[in-house]
Amino acid sequence: MLPKVTTQEENIWRLLEEVxxxxxxxxxxxxxxxxxxxxxxxxxxxxxxxxxxxxxxxAMNTIAADVKLKLLAEGYPxxxxxxQLSPAWTTDWLSEEGKQRLEAYGIxxxxxxxxxxxxxxxxxxxxxxxxxxxxNTRLVSQFSSTACKAMYxxxxxxxxxxxxxxLK
Amino acid sequence: xxxxxxxxxxxxxxxxxxxxLLFQYTLQLADTSLILGHRLSEWCGHGPILEQxxxxxxxxxxxxxxxxxxxxxxxxxxxQGRTEDDLAFLRxxxxxxxxxxxxxxxxxxxxxxxxxxxxxxxxxLLLKQLQNCPDKRLAAIATKSFxxxxxxxxxxxxxxxxxxxGTEESKHRIEKALDxxxxxxxxxxxxxxxxxxLHKAGFIPDYAQLKQQWDEHVAKVFAExxxxxxxxxxxxxxxxxxxxxxxxxxxxxxxxxxxRAYPGLEW
Numbered sequence: 001m002l003p004k005v006t007t008q009e010e011n012i013w014r015l016l017e018e019v020x021x022x023x024x025x026x027x028x029x030x031x032x033x034x035x036x037x038x039x040x041x042x043x044x045x046x047x048x049x050x051x052x053x054x055x056x057x058x059a060m061n062t063i064a065a066d067v068k069l070k071l072l073a074e075g076y077p078x079x080x081x082x083x084q085l086s087p088a089w090t091t092d093w094l095s096e097e098g099k100q101r102l103e104a105y106g107i108x109x110x111x112x113x114x115x116x117x118x119x120x121x122x123x124x125x126x127x128x129x130x131x132x133x134x135x136n137t138r139l140v141s142q143f144s145s146t147a148c149k150a151m152y153x154x155x156x157x158x159x160x161x162x163x164x165x166x167l168k
Numbered sequence: 169x170x171x172x173x174x175x176x177x178x179x180x181x182x183x184x185x186x187x188x189l190l191f192q193y194t195l196q197l198a199d200t201s202l203i204l205g206h207r208l209s210e211w212c213g214h215g216p217i218l219e220q221x222x223x224x225x226x227x228x229x230x231x232x233x234x235x236x237x238x239x240x241x242x243x244x245x246x247x248q249g250r251t252e253d254d255l256a257f258l259r260x261x262x263x264x265x266x267x268x269x270x271x272x273x274x275x276x277x278x279x280x281x282x283x284x285x286x287x288x289x290x291x292x293l294l295l296k297q298l299q300n301c302p303d304k305r306l307a308a309i310a311t312k313s314f315x316x317x318x319x320x321x322x323x324x325x326x327x328x329x330x331x332x333x334g335t336e337e338s339k340h341r342i343e344k345a346l347d348x349x350x351x352x353x354x355x356x357x358x359x360x361x362x363x364x365x366l367h368k369a370g371f372i373p374d375y376a377q378l379k380q381q382w383d384e385h386v387a388k389v390f391a392e393x394x395x396x397x398x399x400x401x402x403x404x405x406x407x408x409x410x411x412x413x414x415x416x417x418x419x420x421x422x423x424x425x426x427x428r429a430y431p432g433l434e435w
Contacts, residue, residue, distance in 0.1 A: 056233025
């Protein structure tokens with residue numbers, strides 16, 4: 001039987017699974033959908049493309065630096081990290097596993113909106129409390145500790161929690 | 169640290185005239201987001217309640233993110249070796265192209281909310297259209313920021329309603345803000361020669377159409393907020409052509425201080 005051949009690029013994808021979002025350390029940049037492309041050029045240079053969740057996401061520079069450090073430690077000294085805006089990031093790119101890890105970490109994962117996300121005064125989405133699983137929660141603020149999250153409070157266990165808001 | 173962008177443009181194939189127009193326009197959009205983002209960031213630590221302090225800081229961050237993408241592109245379009253930092257920190261007030269509205273001081277919370285509401289409606293509608301801009305880079309930036317702007321507009325619209333249809337005091341405050349700020353709303357839709365040329369070339373939408381949709385949204389929100397849409401107000405113009413109110417100079421003095429005092433300083 002032939003051994004499974006893993007290309008260099010597959011290897012790099014696997015290595016980058018260990019690079020996490022500095023703000024949400026339970027999510028890797030793969031789970032988040034922030035890592036878009038990996039390409040190894042003939043001269044050995046590795047080109048990695050990442051996309052921001054929000055335009056002003058201050059984690060981008062840290063993530064780029066972490067990617068370079070990780071790959072340097074694994075024997076890839078020549079790495080270039082590029083930023084890609086289009087197609088724009090959406091919460092659809094969050095992996096299922098990532099969503100489960102978010103909830104276990106105490107952040108409610110994004111849920112599909114009931115109506116048009118661009119409708120101005122639509123009904124709020126039902127968000128489940130990540131601590132006691134109650135659906136009796138209320139939106140406190142559309143904006144929270146980071147741009148990608150909203151702040152909610154559970155009406156049952158009364159705990160405030162972050163909700164990773166839906167972006168489409 | 170500036171990360172290189174992957175979305176290349178057809179910029180190399182543009183005529184020098186078109187390139188200059190796109191440079192001017194991109195710069196104007198960048199200045200607008202920068203100045204409003206800076207104003208909102210002045211609230212950081214001073215908001216009326218923690219949640220709204222965070223909201224303003226978040227919106228400021230979105231705007232600054234958009235600003236960086238735009239300045240980086242403007243610098244590439246200009247092709248004179250200037251960087252995003254040079255464009256943000258080393259230009260004089262008369263070179264800024266933001267409309268007067270966004271440089272107006274924060275005032276009280278009602279002033280800030282109303283300024284944001286008047287701008288958000290315009291910003292949201294403009295970005296929605298710019299997603300189809302034949303310039304791929306501007307379209308990509310607009311697509312990214314449009315998603316964020318929809319949250320901004322929702323936030324400021326809800327607050328206009330809450331203040332207008334709130335207590336006697338909150339209504340008085342938002343009416344006072346309206347008396348003062350409405351006169352700066354017309355400039356958003358007044359097309360400069362650069363904007364007219366780009367519209368003719370099919371790069372940007374007709375602002376008269378945006379105005380119509382903006383009017384509808386404002387009327388709807390004001391009706392819920394029990395506020396009257398002001399009529400026959402003389403509109404102040406000038407910011408988009410470099411004629412600013414005195415407030416911009418003070419804002420820039422703070423914004424640019426570090427780079428002026430210690431040129432080239434980095435973290």
